[in-house]
Amino acid sequence: MTLLLLLLLVVSFSATGNWAQESQVWMWVCQEGKCVKQPLDRDMTPQGLQACKLVCDTYSTLWPRPRGKVELGRILAPINYNSITITGTSGDHRALSKNVGQFFNIAADTFSNQLTTLFKKREQRPSDGKSLQVRVTIRDSYTRALKIGSDESYELYISEADTEIQASIISTEFFGARHGLETLHQLITFDDVTDSLVIMRDVNITDSPAFPFRSLVLDTARNYFSVASIKRTIDGMAASKLNTFHWHLTDSHSFPFQSQTYPQLSLYGAYTPQQIYTPQDILSVVEYARARGIRVVPEFDAPAHVGEGWQWAGPNVTVCVNAQPWINYCVEPPCGQLNPTNDTVYEILGGIYHDMFALFEPDIFHMGGDEVNFGCWRSSPEIVNWMTSHHLGQTDDDYLQLWDIFQKRAYTKVVEANGGKEIPIVLWTSHLTAQGTVDKYLDNKTYIIQIWTKGSDKVIAELINKGFRVIFSNYDALYFDCGFGAWISEGNNWCSPYIGWQKVYMNNPYTMLTDLGVDISPGTEARELVLGAEAALWSEQVDESSVDGRFWPRAAAMAERLWSNPDEGWQKAEYRMLAHRERLVRQGIQAEALEPQWCYQNEGSCPE
Structure with a gap:
């Protein structure tokens, strides 16, 4: 006793x-770092779980x-x-x-x-x-x-x-x-x-945090999410000390962003007239996030991942929109890319960027650059003729040069939208950032590269060694849409299996770089180039009815990795993770259950 x-x-x-x-009838007593359940004893000072x-x-x-x-x-x-x-x-x-x-x-x-x-x-x-x-x-x-x-x-x-x-x-x-x-x-x-x-x-x-960039990306184009569900996601981020909400606003599937300059985009491209994000909606989200210590980074993904919403813009502004068989033109339907040789493209981009900068006031801007398909561009006679007239052929290297032309012209429109001031730009890893390629086209002082390939990809080491700042979103640990049934075929989706919180927790950017032979010792330039990480939720198979469970509590596992970067494994954090999940639920966030409630009440009795 x-x-x-x-x-x-x-x-x-x-x-x-x-x-x-x-x-x-029960009380809990702390014994050897665990809360032990025992009958209520009125001769002792009682306490609940x-x-x-x-x-x-x-x-x-x-x-x-x-x-x-x-x-x-x-x-x-x-x-x-x-x-x-x-x-x-x-x-x-x-x-x-x-x-x-x-x-x-x-x-x-x-x-x-x-x-x-x-x-x-x-x-x-x-x-x-x-x-x-x-x-x-x-x-x-x-x-x-x-x-x-x-x-x-x-x-x-x-x-x-x-x-x-x-x-x-x-x-x-x-x-x-x-x-x-x-x-x-x-x-x-x-x-x-x-x-x-x-x-x-x-x-x-x-x-204080170990990493300055601790982020979630939500795709609100493939399926629509209400402002209330977005704010609920931001509540979970604030509770976990994440600091960046990356908003993937548009895609080939829909264009819900209501542009003041070109309102035709959402008029033609939103799923319904109600499923749009008005300027008032966006300002509401941005201010809501700022009051919770979170920046909102907008993304306009281009030159690929466009289609719906551009029908009004005229001929040859976009190419291969909803082309079939889609597998020849893009990675998932519907296909669609901008035509880099069409001047109207840059005029419209300038308006979109201007509207976004006025609403978001971003300190960094995401220009996408994901999954450009050269076969799509090759299918356009106008683009092929332009390439010939500019002494370019039809090889992948030639189309990389075309992509580079697009990126440079689009970036000038970003700078104009930012009042003539240059701004850091985020791009996804792609053909443009491949080994032996990235420094031919991109400046490491302007561009931040977001890595979505596996954490063992050798291109990560090359990016660091060439002085590029990086954000980790390696899909083998940080794609939260993985591990569900396929939607364009049978079986499971492309990035299965499901990723548990334990793997998310152990996804250490420094460890991955060390395994790739990069010296990230304290004080090295390489260490400073790692801004942090971002968990991604692409919404082919999720909408606001299930967004909470897809993000939480797994996003909180990443949050502790990026804030604390602990040396210990996930086992030392398990009890706190269960407690944090309960906390999120009390705050109205429908976080996914990790274990039976019995395990939460009987620490140390379930397998680790």
Whole structure:
């Protein structure tokens, strides 16, 4: 009994603290880093499962786990839900600027709403416990847009005074403060045995991410997703400290982006008049994401992956649209590519880019460049004649030169849309970025290459060695549409099998590069060229009815890899992963179940 009492982590109660309800027969005790279920003992200080998990694991239930200093007092104190105050000031103790103050107020309201979700029984009786005073200091109270190089670090301190619990968050920029509020939220839970909202006290955390680019891409063209479902995805990202939402807005299947310059595109190309993204919709998503520490990066994929929406533009603006048999012209139906030899193409692109930049105000822009099919271009007499007149043949190398011409002309339109300023451009790996090719056509100071091939692809090492910044989306670990039935044939889809969260968690960019012979030691240029990673969800077989389960909780596994980059394997994170999945569900995100609930309640009893 003496040993058990030593292992039991103390929970502080107010003088009017609540004991277990008559319906409670179980309690949980922390033993050797696991929460053990046992009959309720009124001679002991009881605690529920969520409270036990909060104090038992080395990193509590924090997700992603902090990367810097972590000191957790492992003592819980009840707080009064009705007495929570959140204040924000700048580094000189003045009020925050209007822009940052607006975002801070949203972050503070989000934090309060999360506690509302936790404190399920607040309407049944008064909330007991001490008041919670949250004081947030943001040294730079003017920066409102996340960029590569933004400071996302924060410090969090929690202590108990005579009459209140004091939480202090200090950050350089708003984004770190928002992350600090998320961590603070994760250190609070509802204890259903003591019927109280509790917080961990005596906390000292210094935290910052390992990688600056931590992203999801959602394809909203193959199937349409409502703004509400997109915002729900952003909520999951904020809960997991991801910082970039890459919006694949259009494709050959549909054109739901409502262009102000060329409204014909969505008029002709949307699935229905209701299934579009208006400028108001997009501004709503962009501002919603910024208040949650997330940038939105738009993608207009070209010169391939176009078709629907361009019917009005005139002859020869697009080629091989919905050509059959499709397998000769593209990787999946419907086919379609822009005609690089047609001047109207660049006029329309300029309008699209202008409209996107006005709405998104991006610090980086995604130009796609995925899966260009030379057979499609060869099928166009106009393109073939243009090639001949410009002393080009019909080889793949000749069509690479045509593609290069398109890319350069399209990029000038991007710069014009950005007010004449150059901007980093992301392109998918392709023929244009193949071994021995990439530096012939692309400048490593302008282009960031997003890798979708396998993590063992030798081209990755070449890209790094030639000075290109890279983003990992290797399909063998980060394509979340893999592992389902094929939709254009029998059997399973092309990138099967299904990818479990464990493989996602162990997908370490540095390990992949080391295996490819690249020296990524701290301080090397190669290490700095790795911006991070992005999990992809292509929507041939998913829409908003299933998007939550496809992304979550697997995207959270990537989030911890990119924030913490832990040395340990996934086994050390399993209990926290299950707890984070439960947290996402409580926040209204229908995350996929990973194990039977029995395993969640009986740690160490299911196989690892």
